[in-house]
Amino acid sequence: MSVNSDNIPNHVAIIMDGNGRWAEARGLHRSDGHRAGAEPVRMLLKSAHKKGVRFLTLFTFSTENWARSDDEVNNLFGLLVQYIDSETAELLSSGVRLTATGDLQRLPAPALEALREAEKATSQNTDLTLTLALSYGSRAELAAAARSLASEVILGLYDPQNLTEELFRSHLWSSTLPDVDLLIRTGGEKRVSNFLLWHLAYAELHFTDTLWPDFGEEDFLLALNDFQSRKRRFGRTD
Numbered sequence: 001m002s003v004n005s006d007n008i009p010n011h012v013a014i015i016m017d018g019n020g021r022w023a024e025a026r027g028l029h030r031s032d033g034h035r036a037g038a039e040p041v042r043m044l045l046k047s048a049h050k051k052g053v054r055f056l057t058l059f060t061f062s063t064e065n066w067a068r069s070d071d072e073v074n075n076l077f078g079l080l081v082q083y084i085d086s087e088t089a090e091l092l093s094s095g096v097r098l099t100a101t102g103d104l105q106r107l108p109a110p111a112l113e114a115l116r117e118a119e120k121a122t123s124q125n126t127d128l129t130l131t132l133a134l135s136y137g138s139r140a141e142l143a144a145a146a147r148s149l150a151s152e153v154i155l156g157l158y159d160p161q162n163l164t165e166e167l168f169r170s171h172l173w174s175s176t177l178p179d180v181d182l183l184i185r186t187g188g189e190k191r192v193s194n195f196l197l198w199h200l201a202y203a204e205l206h207f208t209d210t211l212w213p214d215f216g217e218e219d220f221l222l223a224l225n226d227f228q229s230r231k232r233r234f235g236r237t238d
């Protein structure tokens with residue numbers, strides 16, 4: 001698969017979907033699918049780093065996923081803690097900075113603690129920023145930004161006439177993330193499921209039927225190749 005090193009997306013965001021179906025197709029438990037989903041993350045980090053991607057944002061748990069069974073939710077956060085414990089040393093030595101975005105106060109305490117420690121440990125790394133979107137939903141994020149801006153207006157910090165896009169953006173949970181260049185969704189569905197609505201404004205979208213645990217380097221290179229075939233106009237003419 002040929003990928004041009006001069007046109008690598010700065011920010012790749014991924015909706016890692018299909019873990020449950022992958023497990024069900026094998027007569028396994030949904031949690032086995034989530035566990036198997038850690039391997040593509042390892043591959044992706046290596047490959048994205050090698051290609052020069054600077055921001056990688058993974059939709060790991062949505063606001064709406066809280067409606068799943070307690071068993072599945074507990075299992076997912078248990079796996080997250082295991083993943084962070086086993087991978088932080090590797091992230092640290094390979095130049096990856098780990099961060100998280102979302103309504104993080106809702107996370108179980110052990111998950112939040114593991115995340116905070118890993119964030120602190122890798123905070124000096126600058127090659128690649130890996131952001132896990134956890135308890136994340138764009139509408140909740142936009143509403144939270146509106147609430148904090150409204151409070152600041154009431155305090156007299158801003159005149160509403162001066163509420164620019166940039167000021168709004170600076171109040172988002174994910175304010176430090178740049179615009180998404182390439183969105184990949186695995187698992188066959190063609191929707192964005194309340195992910196990064198602000199940042200996706202001009203993203204190129206790549207959908208694949210591959211279920212997340214089966215997502216390999218070839219699939220990633222195919223997505224990069226697809227991105228490179230697009231003509232991005234941002235509303236202008238050629």
Ligand code: IPE
Pocket residue numbers: 016017018019020021022060061062065076187
């Ligand atoms: C994505 O896989 C992972 C999370 C949403 C946490 P799913 O669990 O949604 O898998 P499917 O879509 O049921 O196959």
Ligand code: IPE
Pocket residue numbers: 015016017059060061062065189191193
């Ligand atoms: C999106 O997948 C959320 C994550 C991948 C974490 P879902 O499986 O929750 O999305 P829907 O329900 O198919 O839209």
Ligand code: MG
Pocket residue numbers: 017018187
């Ligand atoms: Mg799903």
